[in-house]
Amino acid sequence: MKLKRGPQHSIYGLMAEFDNPSALVAAARKAREAGYKKMDAYSPYPIEELVEALGQHHDRLSLLVLMGGLLGLGAGLTLEYWAAVIAYPMNVGGRPLASWPAFIPPAFETTILFAALAAVLGMLGLNGLPMPYHPVFNVERFALASRNRFFLCIESRDPLFDREKTVTFLETLEPREVAEVAY
Amino acid sequence: MEPDQTQIEPLTLGEQRRAELVGPGHSFATVTDKISSIVLTRKTTLGFLGAFTVAFGLAMMLFYTLAYVVVVGVGAFGVNVPVGWGFDIINFVWWIGIGHAGTLISAILLLLRQQWRTSINRFAEAMTLFAVACAALYPIMHTGRPWLAIYWLFPYPNTMGLWPQFRSPLIWDVFAVSTYATVSALFWFVGLIPDLATLRDRATARFARFAYGMLAMGWRGSAMHWHRYETASLLLAGLATPLVVSVHTIVSFDFAVSVLPGWHATIFPPYFVAGAIYSGFAMVMTLAIPLRVVYGLEDFITLRHLQNMAKIILATGLIVAYGYMMEAFTAWYSGNEYERFMILNRLKGPYAVMYWALIACNVIAPQILWFGKLRRNVALLFAMSLVVNVGMWLERYVIIVTSLHRDFLPSSWGLYSGSKWDWSMYIGTIGLFLTLLFLFIRFLPMISIFEMRTILPQAEVKEEGQ
Numbered sequence: 001m002k003l004k005r006g007p008q009h010s011i012y013g014l015m016a017e018f019d020n021p022s023a024l025v026a027a028a029r030k031a032r033e034a035g036y037k038k039m040d041a042y043s044p045y046p047i048e049e050l051v052e053a054l055g056q057h058h059d060r061l062s063l064l065v066l067m068g069g070l071l072g073l074g075a076g077l078t079l080e081y082w083a084a085v086i087a088y089p090m091n092v093g094g095r096p097l098a099s100w101p102a103f104i105p106p107a108f109e110t111t112i113l114f115a116a117l118a119a120v121l122g123m124l125g126l127n128g129l130p131m132p133y134h135p136v137f138n139v140e141r142f143a144l145a146s147r148n149r150f151f152l153c154i155e156s157r158d159p160l161f162d163r164e165k166t167v168t169f170l171e172t173l174e175p176r177e178v179a180e181v182a183y
Numbered sequence: 184m185e186p187d188q189t190q191i192e193p194l195t196l197g198e199q200r201r202a203e204l205v206g207p208g209h210s211f212a213t214v215t216d217k218i219s220s221i222v223l224t225r226k227t228t229l230g231f232l233g234a235f236t237v238a239f240g241l242a243m244m245l246f247y248t249l250a251y252v253v254v255v256g257v258g259a260f261g262v263n264v265p266v267g268w269g270f271d272i273i274n275f276v277w278w279i280g281i282g283h284a285g286t287l288i289s290a291i292l293l294l295l296r297q298q299w300r301t302s303i304n305r306f307a308e309a310m311t312l313f314a315v316a317c318a319a320l321y322p323i324m325h326t327g328r329p330w331l332a333i334y335w336l337f338p339y340p341n342t343m344g345l346w347p348q349f350r351s352p353l354i355w356d357v358f359a360v361s362t363y364a365t366v367s368a369l370f371w372f373v374g375l376i377p378d379l380a381t382l383r384d385r386a387t388a389r390f391a392r393f394a395y396g397m398l399a400m401g402w403r404g405s406a407m408h409w410h411r412y413e414t415a416s417l418l419l420a421g422l423a424t425p426l427v428v429s430v431h432t433i434v435s436f437d438f439a440v441s442v443l444p445g446w447h448a449t450i451f452p453p454y455f456v457a458g459a460i461y462s463g464f465a466m467v468m469t470l471a472i473p474l475r476v477v478y479g480l481e482d483f484i485t486l487r488h489l490q491n492m493a494k495i496i497l498a499t500g501l502i503v504a505y506g507y508m509m510e511a512f513t514a515w516y517s518g519n520e521y522e523r524f525m526i527l528n529r530l531k532g533p534y535a536v537m538y539w540a541l542i543a544c545n546v547i548a549p550q551i552l553w554f555g556k557l558r559r560n561v562a563l564l565f566a567m568s569l570v571v572n573v574g575m576w577l578e579r580y581v582i583i584v585t586s587l588h589r590d591f592l593p594s595s596w597g598l599y600s601g602s603k604w605d606w607s608m609y610i611g612t613i614g615l616f617l618t619l620l621f622l623f624i625r626f627l628p629m630i631s632i633f634e635m636r637t638i639l640p641q642a643e644v645k646e647e648g649q
Contacts, residue, residue: 001442017451019606020641021641021642021643022644022645022646025644026646027648028406040405040406041405041406042403042404042405042406042631043404043406044211044215044377044381044404044636044638045377045633045634045636045642046409046410046412046633046637047406047409047414047644047645049644049646050406050409051406051407051409051410054406054407055230056406056407057410059410059411061411061414061415061418062414062418064311065418065422069422073365079338080349083338083346083347083349084346084348084349084350087344087346088344088345088346090348092348095350099350102349102350103349103434105352105355105359105429105436106349106354106355106358106430108425109355109358109359109362109426109429110358110362112362112366112422112425112426112429113362113365113366115418115422116365116366116369116419116422116423117365117369119369119415119418119419119422120369120372120373120415120419122415123373123411123412123414123415124400125409125565126411127405127408127412128413128522129400129401129408130400130401131400131401132396132397132400132401133401134401134403136403137403139406140355141277142403144384145382145384145403145404146377146380146381146383146384146385146402146404147211147215147216147381147384147385148210148211148212148215152331164623
């Protein structure tokens with residue numbers, strides 16, 4: 001994610017704090033109905049309803065994992081074929097060199113290995129992690145996002161964003177607190 | 184029953200069940216504070232240091248043994264013709280089997296939506312990782328020249344143009360165990376990321392904040408991040424489930440693909456997988472019972488968790504007992520004189536004491552778990568889990584040694600017993616396992632904090648108009 005700086009972007013956004021998941025989901029829904037698009041919600045545990053309330057769900061992770069698995073299967077079989085038939089052919093009891101039933105177990109393992117690596121690296125990559133610094137960490141109370149508080153942040157990149165109006169809007173959602181998020 | 188009653192019943196039951204998983208009165212904050220304080224603010228007690236010192240001393244004994252075996256050679260171990268697979272393979276299978284319960288809890292029970300797994304999955308996964316590390320040492324040392332083992336085991340372009348033999352179960356094993364170790368480590372680390380972020384946000388010491396911060400990789404709990412995180416966790420669980428079954432299946436192929444009486448049996452894969460889960464759950468219990476007492480975690484690891492584990496131990500124990508029965512039946516029914524001799528030798532030969540001890544430990548002892556009253560007796564469960572651990576070690580001893588010590592040629596018959604280096608390596612790996620476990624408990628949250636939050640009643644989103 002690129003963080004744009006400019007006169008109208010002197011802050012990263014505005015953040016409202018809630019003390020329960022239902023309030024956060026309701027707030028996200030209302031913000032979306034009000035037309036805000038560039039926003040994110042933060043919670044101490046996964047909340048299924050939240051992604052849908054924010055209106056962002058497309059996800060390529062599953063596809064990546066499938067491709068990882070297929071790549072692993074291909075790589076495993078190719079390696080075995082190449083080692084057993086081309087690089088180091090050895091006659092074992094007159095059996096064919098390309099004895100594929102014996103190649104299944106290692107190929108199965110490489111399938112799982114590549115798919116699992118794709119799942120983890122894909123998740124981190126699509127999430128843009130590792131990212132040790134992020135503007136939201138500038139809000140002191142955001143440390144509670146990993147404990148018991150729920151946050152909604154409307155970003156200044158949003159075309160509808162306006163410091164005063166957005167604060168007023170967030171106040172209507174009955175948060176515990178609204179804070180400015182500095183860069 | 185009234186029709187509307189049937190609709191209400193499962194809900195209230197579900198709520199009751201949920202309430203049994205966490206003690207009363209807990210909130211997001213108390214769960215977080217309780218678990219993270221074990222790492223962040225709890226004083227390192229003398230008891231901890233004492234226990235750690237013992238474990239660390241045993242781990243040092245392991246390293247001394249490894250150095251000795253490298254210098255002197257595998258002759259230091261008790262293996263010789265005809266018993267070429269001694270403690271190394273017994274302990275390898277024992278440790279790998281123990282590891283399987285961790286994956287079962289974290290992957291299979293996740294897919295089956297068993298919420299009770301939540302409080303035990305983190306340290307069960309850690310147990311898997313450390314058990315696999317201990318297991319891997321054995322075959323590596325057993326190669327005799329571990330520094331050369333890399334070209335025997337791994338396919339890489341070496342100057343001699345040699346490649347491993349992919350038709351051999353031993354190479355399948357290398358792929359299975361190394362994949363298993365990698366995927367277990369990934370699964371464990373991914374599970375830790377949100378909790379590392381919690382520790383980062385709650386640590387007061389500068390270095391702790393930095394270290395946890397780096398490990399958490401900037402996790403901030405964003406909605407889309409959580410969404411991908413959940414997808415990745417589910418997919419990893421889906422991948423780890425066939426993986427864990429394949430690993431012990433392939434371990435059993437090490438035996439079943441050979442033509443020795445007592446090993447060459449089609450029942451081996453399911454029988455080994457059940458045995459692995461059986462011994463693994465026993466080890467989880469051996470660890471969970473002292474942990475919940477010492478760290479006051481009775482609210483999180485409740486009696487219901489222990490009871491559920493006891494039921495799994497009973498069920499898998501019965502499968503294992505069926506395996507023993509079928510081994511004997513097949514030997515008789517096959518009409519093969521070598522098979523018949525093998526089983527009679529097991530029952531009455533020089534290792535008969537071990538065979539009957541294993542039957543007592545693995546078949547007879549777990550039958551007490553049929554009774555609910557005994558399943559709720561924590562001290563008895565702890566003793567039970569130790570008995571199963573011993574029984575499963577004896578099982579591998581009996582399988583490996585009795586089939587090998589009576590060769591097809593009576594002139595090469597012999598007896599086997601572990602040398603003092605075998606024993607020091609075995610006890611040493613227990614030391615290494617406990618050392619790693621102590622370090623894990625001291626520096627990382629032993630219960631998944633964010634998953635504990637999800638099972639609290641207040642975690643549910645109540646939408647307007649519903």
